[in-house]
Amino acid sequence: MMWYLWRGKLWMARNRWQNQPLVAKFFTLLLLAGVLGGIWGGYRYLVGRFSEMGAALGLLSPLVFVGAALPFLLALVFESRAVFCAFYTASDLSLLRAAPIPPVTIFAVKTIESSQLVLLPLTLGGMVLLAYGQASHSGWGFRLWALGILCGMALVTVALSLAVVFLAIRFFNPRRARGFILGGAVLISLAALCLWLPFTYKSSDFFAALFRFWGALQSHSITLTPGAPAGTLMAGAVLIGLDYWLYRRLFYYGWARVHEVPIQLEQTPKHLHFLERWSRSLPGLPCRHMVAKEWLSWARSPRRLIYLLGLPLNGVWISLLYFSKSSVLAVMNWILFVLLFILISLAVATWAIDLMAGEGRNWALLRVMPVSMKDVLRGKFWGLFLPALVSVEVVALGVSPMVGWSWKTLLITFLITAYLVLSFAASGIAVGSLAANVRSNEPAQAVGCWGLPAALLMSLLLVGLIVLSGFWSFDYLTTAERLPSWWQGLRSFSILNWLVRLRLWALFIFAGAHALFWLLVRGIWRAGARRLERMEVTGV
Amino acid sequence: MDHEAIVTDGLKKRYGSVTAVENLNLTVRYGEVFGFLGPNGAGKTTTIKILTGLLRPTAGTAIVAGHDVSKDTLALKKSIGYLAENPFLYNQLTGREFLRFCGGLYGLDDAETTRRSETLLEMLDLTARGNDLIESYSHGMRQKIALVITLLHEPVVLLLDEPIIGLDPRSARRVKDLLRDRAAGGVVVFISTHILEVAERICDRLGVIHQGRLIAVGTLNEIREQSRCKGSTLEDVFLALTREAESDHISSLLEGGAQ
Numbered sequence: 021m022m023w024y025l026w027r028g029k030l031w032m033a034r035n036r037w038q039n040q041p042l043v044a045k046f047f048t049l050l051l052l053a054g055v056l057g058g059i060w061g062g063y064r065y066l067v068g069r070f071s072e073m074g075a076a077l078g079l080l081s082p083l084v085f086v087g088a089a090l091p092f093l094l095a096l097v098f099e100s101r102a103v104f105c106a107f108y109t110a111s112d113l114s115l116l117r118a119a120p121i122p123p124v125t126i127f128a129v130k131t132i133e134s135s136q137l138v139l140l141p142l143t144l145g146g147m148v149l150l151a152y153g154q155a156s157h158s159g160w161g162f163r164l165w166a167l168g169i170l171c172g173m174a175l176v177t178v179a180l181s182l183a184v185v186f187l188a189i190r191f192f193n194p195r196r197a198r199g200f201i202l203g204g205a206v207l208i209s210l211a212a213l214c215l216w217l218p219f220t221y222k223s224s225d226f227f228a229a230l231f232r233f234w235g236a237l238q239s240h241s242i243t244l245t246p247g248a249p250a251g252t253l254m255a256g257a258v259l260i261g262l263d264y265w266l267y268r269r270l271f272y273y274g275w276a277r278v279h280e281v282p283i284q285l286e287q288t289p290k291h292l293h294f295l296e297r298w299s300r301s302l303p304g305l306p307c308r309h310m311v312a313k314e315w316l317s318w319a320r321s322p323r324r325l326i327y328l329l330g331l332p333l334n335g336v337w338i339s340l341l342y343f344s345k346s347s348v349l350a351v352m353n354w355i356l357f358v359l360l361f362i363l364i365s366l367a368v369a370t371w372a373i374d375l376m377a378g379e380g381r382n383w384a385l386l387r388v389m390p391v392s393m394k395d396v397l398r399g400k401f402w403g404l405f406l407p408a409l410v411s412v413e414v415v416a417l418g419v420s421p422m423v424g425w426s427w428k429t430l431l432i433t434f435l436i437t438a439y440l441v442l443s444f445a446a447s448g449i450a451v452g453s454l455a456a457n458v459r460s461n462e463p464a465q466a467v468g469c470w471g472l473p474a475a476l477l478m479s480l481l482l483v484g485l486i487v488l489s490g491f492w493s494f495d496y497l498t499t500a501e502r503l504p505s506w507w508q509g510l511r512s513f514s515i516l517n518w519l520v521r522l523r524l525w526a527l528f529i530f531a532g533a534h535a536l537f538w539l540l541v542r543g544i545w546r547a548g549a550r551r552l553e554r555m556e557v558t559g560v
Numbered sequence: 561m562d563h564e565a566i567v568t569d570g571l572k573k574r575y576g577s578v579t580a581v582e583n584l585n586l587t588v589r590y591g592e593v594f595g596f597l598g599p600n601g602a603g604k605t606t607t608i609k610i611l612t613g614l615l616r617p618t619a620g621t622a623i624v625a626g627h628d629v630s631k632d633t634l635a636l637k638k639s640i641g642y643l644a645e646n647p648f649l650y651n652q653l654t655g656r657e658f659l660r661f662c663g664g665l666y667g668l669d670d671a672e673t674t675r676r677s678e679t680l681l682e683m684l685d686l687t688a689r690g691n692d693l694i695e696s697y698s699h700g701m702r703q704k705i706a707l708v709i710t711l712l713h714e715p716v717v718l719l720l721d722e723p724i725i726g727l728d729p730r731s732a733r734r735v736k737d738l739l740r741d742r743a744a745g746g747v748v749v750f751i752s753t754h755i756l757e758v759a760e761r762i763c764d765r766l767g768v769i770h771q772g773r774l775i776a777v778g779t780l781n782e783i784r785e786q787s788r789c790k791g792s793t794l795e796d797v798f799l800a801l802t803r804e805a806e807s808d809h810i811s812s813l814l815e816g817g818a819q
Binding site for chain 1: 612667
């Protein structure tokens with residue numbers, strides 16, 4: 021039975037690949053090569069860094085293991101969301117539930133389907149641990165040991181997510197449970213922020229605290245006992261068994277609750293109509309009705325509200341990064357600064373694609389309306405850009421008096437974040453217009469599978485460009501005596517060294533690269549609008 | 561008792577404070593085509609979903625093909641064929657691939673699935689399009705392929721939610737003939753529909769549900785008598801019955817208000 025279910029998925033993947041245009045196939049392969057190359061490059065880099073440590077490497081071992089385990093904690097939050105979607109809202113459930121498939125098969129298939137997310141921490145953790153093993157000349161025993169531990173942690177992560185979702189749907193109102201699960205990401209982020217805040221500002225000895233933690237870990241020696249991976253795997257297996265028990269007892273009730281048609285449809289809260297009025301009064305905005313529709317969707321959809329809450333958190337993080345006077349902390353801040361740019365790019369590009377994918381077959385409806393697709397795309401852009409921008413800037417404004425920013429710092433923060441949100445929204449909408457699938461009512465399928473990776477790739481290219489600009493500006497504007505000692509290490513990277521040597525000429529490089537980015541966005545945007553104007557809406 | 565394919569006893573379904581189905585007592589026998597009629601939101605789809613085991617009843621019991629819908633779900637699903645109002649289809653599969661996929665889920669091997677599906681595809685004029693992706697299908701073709709899946713494993717109970725919607729006249733005629741043919745072979749066909757012509761033409765017995773309550777059940781003549789519309793068309797009978805139930809409801813509301 022399992023084979024029959026997977027066979028269908030394999031056929032779909034094959035058909036999807038065969039029906040992709042050549043350019044999309046090339047892009048997908050390029051992305052795959054990039055990911056594999058990144059993993060290999062990261063592995064080689066870590067092996068190099070670990071090898072340089074020599075005898076001190078042993079001291080690092082506890083931290084390496086903690087570092088490899090932490091991504092699973094983050095995966096737990098997003099895994100819960102994946103479990104909810106796979107078990108309760110996936111559209112193929114109506115077919116699977118009506119067919120005579122044993123419950124254990126549906127449970128297994130949906131568990132595997134929802135556990136794809138743990139592949140990321142599994143890959144990252146594996147990369148770190150294998151690099152550590154390579155650098156410390158550990159044998160195959162260590163590699164098997166590490167693999168066992170990681171697989172065990174992945175199993176435990178999936179099992180905990182299943183349990184949380186089954187229980188949440190059983191004991192809470194499904195709508196609330198959905199919000200609760202989606203809001204989990206925000207709560208975890210908030211908790212992380214609260215933990216981070218005292219380290220950075222309330223006390224100046226972040227690293228002292230870190231070393232104490234390190235010391236505490238050292239007192240617990242880590243040995244390669246075979247019991248550790250066996251125990252973790254066993255715990256994961258037992259938890260999965262318990263999940264199946266929960267599934268048999270709770271799933272049917274919960275699934276029926278989620279799928280019961282709410283006859284008393286929720287009334288639109290009257291206070292939300294102000295959004296519609298605002299959008300109508302916006303002067304000169306093209307396709308104001310599209311903007312109104314998008315804004316109302318932001319306000320009504322719990323999923324999109326979570327998106328909006330996520331960005332302010334990123335805004336807080338960004339604002340916190342400006343602070344430290346300590347040179348050691350400054351390293352951390354530079355790293356986090358880059359990470360947060362990446363986070364914003366991931367968030368906004370994903371929202372943009374989501375906005376385009378959400379239309380599905382409605383594109384056919386929009387096509388027959390007397391409205392140009394360029395206006396529709398502009399409406400989508402403003403529908404995304406303004407809420408995303410407001411959510412970032414409001415928080416930056418709120419944080420500013422708390423941490424005593426000068427007006428210059430605040431202005432720079434405003435400008436950088438506004439530029440980021442603007443760029444990511446524009447490139448995301450542009451790519452989405454090319455990838456939008458006009459035949460599907462399934463949001464997940466309503467953009468080609470290359471849409472999101474392409475949008476993310478463009479955003480990350482821009483992040484790279486901005487990071488390079490930041491490095492060059494700091495280097496150029498700061499006198500050699502005031503540059504921190506670790507700065508020279510950064511300069512050893514050939515591209516950074518080349519930029520520094522260019523002096524003011526680098527400005528032309530940056531300006532040219534930004535211009536090229538915007539020309540690319542403009543080209544894709546126009547091609548996307550043209551595609552939507554001319555598409556043949558068949559099979560709808 | 562052995563001839564009873566569907567038996568519901570005091571079946572009730574509530575969504576929060578709203579009652580979708582109230583005290584439904586119904587018996588449908590093997591070899592019968594039963595038409596389930598009612599206005600929009602009357603509780604037809606909810607009833608069918610309960611009979612397939614997709615929704616749990618708030619109270620009462622339902623036995624389909626000898627299986628309790630709340631308990632013996634796996635055996636129940638092997639015995640029934642369910643066509644949803646908006647059936648789910650994998651757009652990225654071709655028609656034939658989807659049929660093989662579903663055949664596997666119902667325990668048929670590929671050879672048997674192919675044999676059965678080719679016959680059904682031919683009956684419904686889909687043979688030539690069987691190797692096209694489902695996403696390229698028209699609404700009617702999607703409906704037909706979903707119907708083929710419903711019939712593929714030769715179930716003894718067919719639960720069909722609006723099976724004729726979107727079909728061209730030739731296909732609609734073929735489907736009606738096919739359903740009558742299956743009923744002649746002993747299969748029970750339970751059809752929920754708005755198309756009164758279909759109900760009048762192929763159904764042996766009819767049930768009219770309004771605001772969750774079964775307000776009439778029987779052959780067309782029996783229902784005509786119940787509605788005091790002798791010699792009228794089913795449309796007149798249906799309108800009279802639902803109007804009567806509506807006015808009863810309004811009277812009870814007015815009485816409640818007066819008290």
